[in-house]
Each structure stands twice: as structure tokens, then as C-alpha cells.
Amino acid sequence: MTGPFSPLDPNSLPAPVDVSDNSAALAEVRAVIEAGPYSATWESLRNYEPPRWYVDAKLGIFIHWGVYSVPAFHNEWYSRNMYLEASPDFAHHRETFGEHRDFGYKDFIPHFTMHDFDPHEWAALFKRAGAQFVVPVAEHHDGFAMYETQRSRWNAAAIGPRRDVFGDLTDAVDQAWMVPGASSHRAEHWFFMNGGSRFDSDVRDPAYADFYGPAQREEVAPNERFLEDWLLRTVEIVDKYRPQVLWFDWWLEQPAFEPYRLMLAAYYYNRAVEWGREVVINYKWDAFAEGSAVYDIERGTMGGIRPAVWQNDTAVSKTSWSWIEDHEYKTVDTLVAELADTVSKNGLLLLNVGPKPDGTIPDAEQRVLEGLGDWLVRNGEAIYGTRPWRVAQEGPTQPVxxxxxxxxxxxxxxxxxxxxxxxxxxxxxxxxxxxxxxxxxxxxxxxxxxxxxxxxxxxxxxxxxxxxxxxxxxxxxxxxxxxxxxxxxxxxxxxxxxxxxxxxxxxxxxxxxx
CATH class of the missing domain: 2.60.40.1180 (Golgi alpha-mannosidase II)
Incomplete structure (x- = not known):
């Protein structure tokens, strides 16, 4: 291994968490569903209506920040690609950090310091950018929770920075009068690290199975234990932090998730009724029935006006969602055009930034956000609270x-x-x-x-x-x-x-x- 990186000290880890018996927690979930106005059926969930605050908001901030920000190579899928033997990430890892059995993904955790992280500075920047809501990644595909969880020792409050990063940011966003949200990419963890099970790597080490596991094949449907854990992790985020936006990535559409998707949506909507808050679920592809949540397109747009409100999640960078050294950034002109195009078609823009592992947002990303905010100071009345016209657009240039x-x-x-x-x-x-x-x-x-x-x-x-x-x-x-x-x-x-x-x-x- 070269460079200043040293591997994780096993003695620094908390004891593993036993989550094998979920019966009591699942009973509590079912009780909330049975007591509320929403039941775990598509027929019931179609009674959902997106809240006015969300339809009017038009712009939110997405944040991809995690252990993958430490290697800062290629993109936020480093934790998967570094174990795929034919990938550039695999070669880069071996050349830079050594053999995978000696220095694996877990070994980046101690170097995720975020020593310059100031959530209130972030919130102030996002507000200057014109954002009305903020959606940090609570857990990405890598299985490292950015929040304090009772279901895993692999979380930012217990190891690495030893701080409830997600909670601190949620509080700062709320104090800045923006709406806090959360995104969960946990579903993909079923298979995400499976490349490391095919050769001599630390993924095979039983001592770290609670982090790298299940590491199963993509072709195999997730089993009940994993699905229950996914549900209860998400419920924990809902109850502990009360996010008003809950964003899910694509693999949730797998058929095995359907009964758990239904339970989660009913639980979340019923909890929101208890809180007296209006909430949003964002989904991709066919994960939710039309009318039961808000449809989301990744890095794209509609061809025209969609009758139901929708969302475009995209990033200030064309190259990665997370911090890497050689970003190709979009210009303010491009982001203004994306925002205007999305809003004219009855959508919202969820715009991602990728902070550095030290807790700072790169200067180039700050400049882009400030530039977008300057445009909105002058022209925001054409964006916020608006609705589509009879036609969305005119002109010779057709967006893809x-x-x-x-x-x-x-x-x-x-x-x-x-x-x-x-x-x-x-x-x-x-x-x-x-x-x-x-x-x-x-x-x-x-x-x-x-x-x-x-x-x-x-x-x-x-x-x-x-x-x-x-x-x-x-x-x-x-x-x-x-x-x-x-x-x-x-x-x-x-x-x-x-x-x-x-x-x-x-x-x-x-x-x-x-």
C-alpha cells in the first residue's frame, strides 16, 4: 500500500448488533398501519396527494456524501467497482492501496474525518442557492449509515467521524426554514459488494459480514430477513428524524420488495398524519403505483407537461454524484435551463452536490449554487409556486x-x-x-x-x-x-x-x- 492510508483497526469497532429477531419491531409497524387512514394496499395509497408546499417548492438540494468520498475515484459506486476485477476501479485500488484482502472498502472509514463539516454553513449555502428542501443520503449502496442507527455498528455516529452527521444536518436545515428529507439506497446493498466474494478479498472475512453482506448475486431475489431489515431501517429513519421527503433508488422496484414498499408507504403516510405534516415519497420506474407517490426521473426530463407533479434528480456535475478529483461541472446557464425546463413541465429539480471527505463543499460547486441562487433572486417568481401553461416550450433546440x-x-x-x-x-x-x-x-x-x-x-x-x-x-x-x-x-x-x-x-x- 502507498500513501498516508492505514487500514481500520478491528479493535476500534463496536460489537456487532444482533438484528435477527424482528418480530416485535414488525408488530409495531403493523400497529401503526392498522391504526391510520392509509392501509398497505395500492387502492388506499392512491388517496395520497402531493402537498402544496412541495408542488410550490420547485428546487431541492440532494447530497451524496459518504465513505466513497475518501477514495474519490470515478464515482460513488467505488465500493462496488473496486471489487469487480475487470474495472478500472479494481486496478486503481490495487495500485494505490494494495491487495483487497489487506485494504478493503471498510478501511477507508477511519479517513472519513469530516473535520471541517459545519452543517449550518451548508444550510446557509443551500438557502442562498434557492433550495426549499434538502435531501441528504442517509445510506448509500455501500451500507454505511450516515445517521445514528440501532440496527448496525457501521454508522457515522459509532465509527469514523463518530458523529450523527445526518441528524446534525437535518437540524440545521430545519433551523434555516427549509424542509428536511432523506434518501435511502439500502435496497441495492443486497448485491452491491458481491464482486469481493469471487476472489481473495476482505468481503470474504466473516468478521465483516455485517458490513459487506449479504453480497448476494443480482439474479437472486432478496430474502425475508433482508427485506425486513430494509423496512425497519427505513422506519427508524422516519421515526428518529421525521423527514418530509423520502427518496428511493431504482432497485426497490424488484417484485420481492412490493409488500414491504406497501407497508413502508402506509406507515410513513400514517406517521405524517400523526405529526401533522405533509410528506413525499419519490420513486423511480415502476416501484410505486401511479398516484401513490411522486415519480422521479434520474438526470433527465419529460417530453411535455405531465399532469401529475414529478421530479428530476440531477447533479451539478456530469461525471459523478460524489466528490472526485476531475469533475466535469455544468454551468449556471445549463442548470437554469434544466430548472426552467423541468418546472415548465410540472416538475421539481432535486440538484445534487458532492462534499469532500473533510466536510467542505468544493469551491466550484459553491460557485454554481451561488450563481443559480443569484438568477432565482431576480427571476424566482417565474419558478416558485408556478404552474404549467398550455404549452411548456418553444424553440429549435429539443432537449433529449x-x-x-x-x-x-x-x-x-x-x-x-x-x-x-x-x-x-x-x-x-x-x-x-x-x-x-x-x-x-x-x-x-x-x-x-x-x-x-x-x-x-x-x-x-x-x-x-x-x-x-x-x-x-x-x-x-x-x-x-x-x-x-x-x-x-x-x-x-x-x-x-x-x-x-x-x-x-x-x-x-x-x-x-x-
Missing amino acids: VGSFVDADSPAYESSDIRFTTRHDVTGDYLYAILLAEPEDGVARVRALGTGAGLLDRGIREVSVLGAAGPVAWEQTSPELIVTLPARSPLAGGPVIKLFLEDAVVAPRQDFLHG
């Missing part, structure tokens, strides 16, 4: 639709526009968000021309967010033409605001009789 497509984010032009609407006590407003600044200082919006047939009423006033004074504009048949006034320079495109005339309401027929 689907999941895992943000690495191919196009370069937008000023003729690429996204639309949102707002209704409040003062009237009805329509926003046209240009995804780039026009070089000639003139915005042209085809959907708002009289010939488009999309506006059902007249325009009282046109303004540009962040600009003082009157704005010159003209509505022609082909387009609405707006001369953009001078504004202070800012990344991200300008926003045109239309104050609309009152809608014409047809008289009731029973009032038309003499």
Missing part, C-alpha cells in the same frame, strides 16, 4: 427526453423558451423564460403572437424581471416582440412577465331568463 441524458445537454438559443403561469389575488401572470440572452437585445416569442391562438385574453402589461421602468413591446400575429432593457449582467436567460387581462367568464344560463 428520458433518463440519464443530462450529459448530452444541448446549447440553447434565445429562441428556446419555457413557459410558466401564476395566479394570485392581483391577477393572472404568464412568464416566458428565455434559455439564453438575445444577442440583439430583442426577445421574440412565437407562442404569444396573436396568430398562435394560445392566449385566450389580452395583455395588460409586459415587463422584464430585474429591469426597472417601462418595456417596449409589440404583439403581432407571428410573435410577441420585447425590447429588453438594460440589466446587471447575470448568468442564465432573461424572463418576460405578462400581466394578463381578466378572463371572460360566460354568464350562467339560469340568469338569462327575463
Whole structure:
């Protein structure tokens, strides 16, 4: 082994936790389900409605931070890939840290120091970025819990930093008047470390089976003990920290999880009723029935407006969710476009950052968040609390639709526009968000021309967010033409605001009789 890394001292570990008998804990879960308004059936769970606070929020912060941040190589899947013999991660690990039997993934834990971690500084940064809720990873696929758990000795409060990191951050987020959430990637741990069982590595060592296990094959459905443990770990997070967003990764859609998904959702929704709080479950693919939770797309977008609210989880980096040395970061322009595109289609953006193992957020990521926040200070009324218009978009540049497509984010032009609407006590407003600044200082919006047939009423006033004074504009048949006034320079495109005339309401027929 080379470098300053030394292996974990086995004598520093707490004693293993016995979680073999789950009968009493499961009985408590069933009691909560039986006592509440939601039962563990899709029919009952379809009575769920996403809360207004969430639908209005539009922007949240996701945080991938864990032991994988220490090797900081390739991505957050290092704990799996380092044991796959054909992978670059395997070769890198052997060359950098030595043989896997002598220095395995567990040996990074003592070096996860987070000695400069200040949760209140993080919360302040996220608030400046414009986030309304924050979703830290409570446990990733690697099986190391970032929260204080009674179900495993492998957690940040017991070893490594010896601090309830998740709890400290949850408190800081709450004190900053943002909504705390949690993500669980525990489901994938069933198979995640299985590469290490195929050769001489520490995954084979019985002393560490409670960390690396089950390390089973992907083709094998998880057994009842693992499924019960997944449920009870998640219940523990729910009861201990009361997150109002609960995000799950993809493997949860495996058929074996279905009865446990149902139990968890009913339990969580019933607990929220007890707390007097409104909560959200985010899911991927087909893990939950339509209408029972909020659908999430990873690093992607919809082709148009989705009637039900949805979420796009993406990252400030194209290359990894967690901290690595050679990130390819997105620009503020790109993130503004992603946010506007998502919101125009009835979605929210959950934007990830990847802190360093010392507990600091990289400067480049801070700058991107600050830049997004600056744009939202000026233009946030076109985002927060808005709803989709009749059409989401216009322009020549078509975004790639689907999941895992943000690495191919196009370069937008000023003729690429996204639309949102707002209704409040003062009237009805329509926003046209240009995804780039026009070089000639003139915005042209085809959907708002009289010939488009999309506006059902007249325009009282046109303004540009962040600009003082009157704005010159003209509505022609082909387009609405707006001369953009001078504004202070800012990344991200300008926003045109239309104050609309009152809608014409047809008289009731029973009032038309003499």
C-alpha cells in the first residue's frame, strides 16, 4: 500500500448488533398501519396527494456524501467497482492501496474525518442557492449509515467521524426554514459488494459480514430477513428524524420488495398524519403505483407537461454524484435551463452536490449554487409556486427526453423558451423564460403572437424581471416582440412577465331568463 492510508483497526469497532429477531419491531409497524387512514394496499395509497408546499417548492438540494468520498475515484459506486476485477476501479485500488484482502472498502472509514463539516454553513449555502428542501443520503449502496442507527455498528455516529452527521444536518436545515428529507439506497446493498466474494478479498472475512453482506448475486431475489431489515431501517429513519421527503433508488422496484414498499408507504403516510405534516415519497420506474407517490426521473426530463407533479434528480456535475478529483461541472446557464425546463413541465429539480471527505463543499460547486441562487433572486417568481401553461416550450433546440441524458445537454438559443403561469389575488401572470440572452437585445416569442391562438385574453402589461421602468413591446400575429432593457449582467436567460387581462367568464344560463 502507498500513501498516508492505514487500514481500520478491528479493535476500534463496536460489537456487532444482533438484528435477527424482528418480530416485535414488525408488530409495531403493523400497529401503526392498522391504526391510520392509509392501509398497505395500492387502492388506499392512491388517496395520497402531493402537498402544496412541495408542488410550490420547485428546487431541492440532494447530497451524496459518504465513505466513497475518501477514495474519490470515478464515482460513488467505488465500493462496488473496486471489487469487480475487470474495472478500472479494481486496478486503481490495487495500485494505490494494495491487495483487497489487506485494504478493503471498510478501511477507508477511519479517513472519513469530516473535520471541517459545519452543517449550518451548508444550510446557509443551500438557502442562498434557492433550495426549499434538502435531501441528504442517509445510506448509500455501500451500507454505511450516515445517521445514528440501532440496527448496525457501521454508522457515522459509532465509527469514523463518530458523529450523527445526518441528524446534525437535518437540524440545521430545519433551523434555516427549509424542509428536511432523506434518501435511502439500502435496497441495492443486497448485491452491491458481491464482486469481493469471487476472489481473495476482505468481503470474504466473516468478521465483516455485517458490513459487506449479504453480497448476494443480482439474479437472486432478496430474502425475508433482508427485506425486513430494509423496512425497519427505513422506519427508524422516519421515526428518529421525521423527514418530509423520502427518496428511493431504482432497485426497490424488484417484485420481492412490493409488500414491504406497501407497508413502508402506509406507515410513513400514517406517521405524517400523526405529526401533522405533509410528506413525499419519490420513486423511480415502476416501484410505486401511479398516484401513490411522486415519480422521479434520474438526470433527465419529460417530453411535455405531465399532469401529475414529478421530479428530476440531477447533479451539478456530469461525471459523478460524489466528490472526485476531475469533475466535469455544468454551468449556471445549463442548470437554469434544466430548472426552467423541468418546472415548465410540472416538475421539481432535486440538484445534487458532492462534499469532500473533510466536510467542505468544493469551491466550484459553491460557485454554481451561488450563481443559480443569484438568477432565482431576480427571476424566482417565474419558478416558485408556478404552474404549467398550455404549452411548456418553444424553440429549435429539443432537449433529449428520458433518463440519464443530462450529459448530452444541448446549447440553447434565445429562441428556446419555457413557459410558466401564476395566479394570485392581483391577477393572472404568464412568464416566458428565455434559455439564453438575445444577442440583439430583442426577445421574440412565437407562442404569444396573436396568430398562435394560445392566449385566450389580452395583455395588460409586459415587463422584464430585474429591469426597472417601462418595456417596449409589440404583439403581432407571428410573435410577441420585447425590447429588453438594460440589466446587471447575470448568468442564465432573461424572463418576460405578462400581466394578463381578466378572463371572460360566460354568464350562467339560469340568469338569462327575463
